[in-house]
Amino acid sequence: MRIETLSVHLPDSVATEQVGALLVQAVRTLETGMVIHLIGDLGAGKTTLSRGFIRALGHEGAVKSPTYTLVEPYEDLQPPVFHFDLYRLGDPEELEYMGIRDYLFGDALCLIEWPERGQGVLPPADCQIELKVEAAGRRMTLTAASVQGQALMNEFREALSHGWTVD
Template sequence: MQRYLDGEVDTVAAGELLGSALRGGAVVYLGGHLGAGKTTFCRGVLQSFGHAGAVKSPTYTIVEPYQAGGVNVYHFDLYRLGDPEELEYMGIRDYFDNDAVCLVEWPERGVGVLPLADIMVSIEAQGTGRLLAARSATPRGQQILAQLSKYETD
């Protein structure tokens, strides 16, 4: 799936669209440079579950938990992580149960500790906007993207 994002409103809307297909839980990796819109995209995912409050980047806390629409959503930002082993000390595996939605910014910093992503999203600058690309990495991810294509054609 690819989509051109023409600003913050489009980025939030794209997150809401993905969130609408994550009802059974999933691990989503988010790639892109600093300021690409990853946290804005996460705000859209959270809004799809009914979250109406602020969504901040958990750069210093590493994880920000949300309970929205009866779903546990965990927003990770691993930018400041010094070593992937630090994730083991914080009990990272406890967050990744089958029903939780885990949104992971800077997943490359957790290699070897993080579970595989179901969906890998990248947000990159293109012209005056951004290009969002999403691809599946597991059978669950394939189902999610198939559901998204259904939403886009309805």
């Protein structure tokens, strides 16, 4: 599979949440489980993107970073979403103790912040989303890493074509 990337400028946190919501449109067409790695420094917008994604699926409560709990389940959503934040993970083996494999089932969608901290235990990503601070805003780069990731990118590119500038 040829690895493709797609890049878009996000001027502020509102745009970051909006792009998270657009990702949902793409995911809904796929009807399959997916692992999405969220890469970026502290404050880059990983949780903001996740918030837009989770709210677009219908969650009405707060969406906070699961920094201390490692995972925040949203099992009532369709598809179910598990939002991981591995920033405080001491050892990748801790993921085995918390039952990481139980979250990776069927049509569940896993959003994983700081995936490099779970290296060797986490499954490979279907796609990786990197967020970087850029002048007045953020630069989001999506990289497809599987057939499902490529399908997501294609659908996402289509959703972005209605009002967003894609690099």
